[in-house]
Amino acid sequence: MPELPEVESAVQRLRTAASGKKIAKVSVLHPALKRRLSPARARSLRGARIRDVERRGKHQLFHLDDGRVLHAHFRMTGDWLMGRADDELPRFARATIDFTDGSRVVLEDPRALSTLDLHAADAPPELGLGPEPSDPALTAAFFHAALSKKRGPIKPVLLDQRVIAGLGNIYAAESLWHSRISPETPASSLSVAQVRALLAAIRRVIKRATGTRYTDSSVSRLAVYDRVGKPCRRDKTPIERIVQAGRSTYYCPTCQR
Ligand SMILES: [Zn+2]
Numbered sequence: 001m002p003e004l005p006e007v008e009s010a011v012q013r014l015r016t017a018a019s020g021k022k023i024a025k026v027s028v029l030h031p032a033l034k035r036r037l038s039p040a041r042a043r044s045l046r047g048a049r050i051r052d053v054e055r056r057g058k059h060q061l062f063h064l065d066d067g068r069v070l071h072a073h074f075r076m077t078g079d080w081l082m083g084r085a086d087d088e089l090p091r092f093a094r095a096t097i098d099f100t101d102g103s104r105v106v107l108e109d110p111r112a113l114s115t116l117d118l119h120a121a122d123a124p125p126e127l128g129l130g131p132e133p134s135d136p137a138l139t140a141a142f143f144h145a146a147l148s149k150k151r152g153p154i155k156p157v158l159l160d161q162r163v164i165a166g167l168g169n170i171y172a173a174e175s176l177w178h179s180r181i182s183p184e185t186p187a188s189s190l191s192v193a194q195v196r197a198l199l200a201a202i203r204r205v206i207k208r209a210t211g212t213r214y215t216d217s218s219v220s221r222l223a224v225y226d227r228v229g230k231p232c233r234r235d236k237t238p239i240e241r242i243v244q245a246g247r248s249t250y251y252c253p254t255c256q257r
Contacts, residue, residue: 001168001169002058002074002079003058003166003171004165004168007057007059007166010080011055014053014060015052017082018053019050019052021050021099021101021103022048022050022100022101024100025046025098026046027098028042028094028116029093029094030094033114036115037118041118048068051064058161058166058168059073059125059127060073069118070116072116075115076113077113077114078109078114079107079109081105082104083103083104083106084103093107095116128161130146130163130164131164131165132164133166133203140196143195146163150188151188153187153244154184155173155176155184159172167202169248171202171205173249175201177251177256179198180197181256181257183244184244224252228250232252234255237253240253
């Protein structure tokens, strides 16, 4: 599932492919997407120019020159494919954006859970996101104060996009391993020193992620995620898996306290 680094990588490719270009046609191909972006609304995009593409958390915002915002989210398996308007469509094409220069961006998504929504100029999307990990205003003291208000163990709290934007299941687990914090530690009980270590680990993990298409295809780089039974990279203890809030958590029971 794409997390912040993968979405950032997608946005960078998209920015190169689409910024400054004028939309010739938007086609919505999947019924679930058509319910969000009707054919009439898709037609209304014709002639609009893409001013810039922005990432916020795992969200992608196409800022149009008329002030409207096209909001995309990959959810599980979405991605952009860049090509020409006369290319054959890939099997899992869900929407296409054709530009007046003959180029095309395709939303490809085997599981078809990606979303596309169009927001009017006077009604920008309300994403309800917490700070980006890279935000200098996100200090250890600020993060500690935010975590001290949360109930429950730290791992599910890290997935709450209102607390910190962009983390998903993989990098939350990885960050906890790097900062030696048990995923079961109550978020509100972490010391400022632990939160400082956690924040540093989150920043390191995200920076190091290459942002290849799917993190899952490069799990060999990861410390704990999807490594149940394999030796901890610090102390050789077999990595364990627990389920928290319906999601798998991988951790080392020895060095994460
Ligand atoms: Zn360990």
